[in-house]
Amino acid sequence: MARTYRLSKSRFTxxxxxHRQLWWKVHEPRAAExxxxxxxxxxxxxxxxxxxxxxxxxxxxxxxxxxxRRPLASVKPTRQAxxxxxxxxxxxxxxxxxxFVAVDSLSREADGWVxxxxxxxxxxxxxxxxxxxxxxxxVEKAGLPVVxxxxxxxxxEHRHPNRGPLFTRADISAEVAAFRGDIAGExxxxxxxxxxxxxxxxxxxxxxxPYACPFLDRCVEPSPEHLIEELNGIRANKLDxxxxxxxxxxxxxxxxxxxxxxxARHRAAVLRExxxxxxxxxxxxxxxxxxxxxxxxxxxxxxxxxxxxxxxFGAVPAQFSVxxxxxxxxxxxxxxxxxxxxxxxxxVAEALVQALAGAETIxxxxxxxxxxxxxxxxxxxxxxxxxxxxxxDKTDDLLVVFKNHVYHPDFRGSFSIKxxxxxxxPEMAYDxxxxxxxxxxxxxxxxxxxxxxELTEEQTTALRTKLTAxxxxxxxxxxxxxxxxxxxxxxxxxxxST
Ligand code: SF4
Numbered sequence: 001m002a003r004t005y006r007l008s009k010s011r012f013t014x015x016x017x018x019h020r021q022l023w024w025k026v027h028e029p030r031a032a033e034x035x036x037x038x039x040x041x042x043x044x045x046x047x048x049x050x051x052x053x054x055x056x057x058x059x060x061x062x063x064x065x066x067x068x069r070r071p072l073a074s075v076k077p078t079r080q081a082x083x084x085x086x087x088x089x090x091x092x093x094x095x096x097x098x099x100f101v102a103v104d105s106l107s108r109e110a111d112g113w114v115x116x117x118x119x120x121x122x123x124x125x126x127x128x129x130x131x132x133x134x135x136x137x138x139v140e141k142a143g144l145p146v147v148x149x150x151x152x153x154x155x156x157e158h159r160h161p162n163r164g165p166l167f168t169r170a171d172i173s174a175e176v177a178a179f180r181g182d183i184a185g186e187x188x189x190x191x192x193x194x195x196x197x198x199x200x201x202x203x204x205x206x207x208x209x210p211y212a213c214p215f216l217d218r219c220v221e222p223s224p225e226h227l228i229e230e231l232n233g234i235r236a237n238k239l240d241x242x243x244x245x246x247x248x249x250x251x252x253x254x255x256x257x258x259x260x261x262x263x264a265r266h267r268a269a270v271l272r273e274x275x276x277x278x279x280x281x282x283x284x285x286x287x288x289x290x291x292x293x294x295x296x297x298x299x300x301x302x303x304x305x306x307x308x309x310x311x312x313f314g315a316v317p318a319q320f321s322v323x324x325x326x327x328x329x330x331x332x333x334x335x336x337x338x339x340x341x342x343x344x345x346x347x348v349a350e351a352l353v354q355a356l357a358g359a360e361t362i363x364x365x366x367x368x369x370x371x372x373x374x375x376x377x378x379x380x381x382x383x384x385x386x387x388x389x390x391x392x393d394k395t396d397d398l399l400v401v402f403k404n405h406v407y408h409p410d411f412r413g414s415f416s417i418k419x420x421x422x423x424x425x426p427e428m429a430y431d432x433x434x435x436x437x438x439x440x441x442x443x444x445x446x447x448x449x450x451x452x453x454e455l456t457e458e459q460t461t462a463l464r465t466k467l468t469a470x471x472x473x474x475x476x477x478x479x480x481x482x483x484x485x486x487x488x489x490x491x492x493x494x495x496x497s498t
Pocket of ligand 1: 017018019020021201202203204206207208213214215216217219220
């Protein structure tokens with residue numbers, strides 16, 4: 001007998017994005033691509049914590065015991081709770097039309113039921129609508145009229161501990177109603193599709209919207225090098241102009257085609273297959289007075305704020321690294337990593353003021369982040385505010401200096417330090433680090449600071465070692481980039497893009 005397939009809310013929304021993606025998710029549930037990395041797992045865990053906290057907003061509700069391994073077992077208890085007169089049911093579970101849903105909150109009103117979907121977000125996003133709509137569809141199929149659909153999300157105006165409500169609710173009934181008509185047909189198409197061979201779907205913009213598809217590498221060939229789309233900051237109308245002239249790659253752009261200086265440098269680097277360093281670099285670098293401090297922060301942004309004055313997802317500096325280059329060429333290093341679970345800001349502020357004392361120049365890569373962190377620390381720690389605000393005002397952006405003067409063909413249009421370092425300092429690429437991106441660092445910091453009791457002593461030590469190595473690496477590479485820039489500006493023949 002042919003196997004029949006069931007949908008769930010997450011399967012339905014995956015199928016909405018792409019049938020091929022859903023087919024793989026259902027037929028290869030243990031695919032390597034579906035194993036969450038630390039950053040993605042942290043997002044799932046955060047969603048669960050927000051969901052659990054949201055239940056406190058429904059004090060007299062009946063919570064249905066939900067086991068994700070046996071979801072259908074929750075359907076009968078849900079019906080029993082409703083029949084017994086429950087006014088609010090949490091995790092209310094239904095299975096209709098081969099679709100299973102567990103509604104975060106189902107509330108009884110005089111003329112029907114309110115479906116409330118909880119999201120760990122600070123606003124309604126377009127992808128929330130089908131998610132809520134499929135639930136409303138199944139609840140109505142189960143014989144319960146839905147009078148309103150709400151999205152309950154975190155309130156960005158909330159400040160810990162109690163300024164403004166933590167959650168806010170948006171009535172999305174109209175958006176859901178507009179979508180509801182498509183659900184039955186789409187669900188049956190998905191179920192039919194799952195019973196057959198894997199469908200072919202042409203890759204396109206949907207592969208990254210609303211979420212990056214985990215199977216991108218299976219479907220999408222790596223793009224050829226040096227496409228005109230790599231030109232940093234290029235707008236659609238300029239791209240159209242180039243395409244209309246029959247130009248697809250940067251090396252095809254004729255020398256008389258008007259380009260921004262950055263794009264002209266990019267083209268020159270691609271054509272000459274080498275690093276381009278503009279002659280003005282030396283003058284800019286010579287303007288930085290010693291001691292020069294390289295600064296990098298790592299932040300933690302819990303969805304549920306924990307420290308005074310913090311908002312949901314508000315980025316709180318919890319770690320820094322400072323490498324200081326002195327006039328005689330000596331390099332010194334200071335670093336700080338907060339302990340949990342108290343407010344990390346006072347310790348960070350105090351250690352940072354000491355670390356930056358005497359620095360004539362402060363440099364950061366993508367300095368707007370560091371400037372924001374310095375402002376946040378000054379707000380939270382008024383006793384250090386003068387020194388922190390002075391540091392903020394004297395912080396320059398090393399990224400901008402490189403962007404204005406340096407281009408290597410391997411940057412592929414990006415000045416992220418993760419692109420620049422492998423091209424200019426391959427021996428310092430991030431591959432050998434246990435933590436190699438800011439998102440993972442932030443997730444691990446949250447674990448370390450906000451849930452220290454979940455970690456053994458050994459795990460805590462291991463986490464601290466990884467995080468320290470990562471943050472320190474960011475400022476160590478900036479020291480080497482500055483040295484490289486200074487060397488290039490003084491010893492090598494400079495190559496201008498013009
Ligand atoms: S990469 Fe694109 S086409 Fe391939 S499964 Fe994912 S969404 Fe579908």
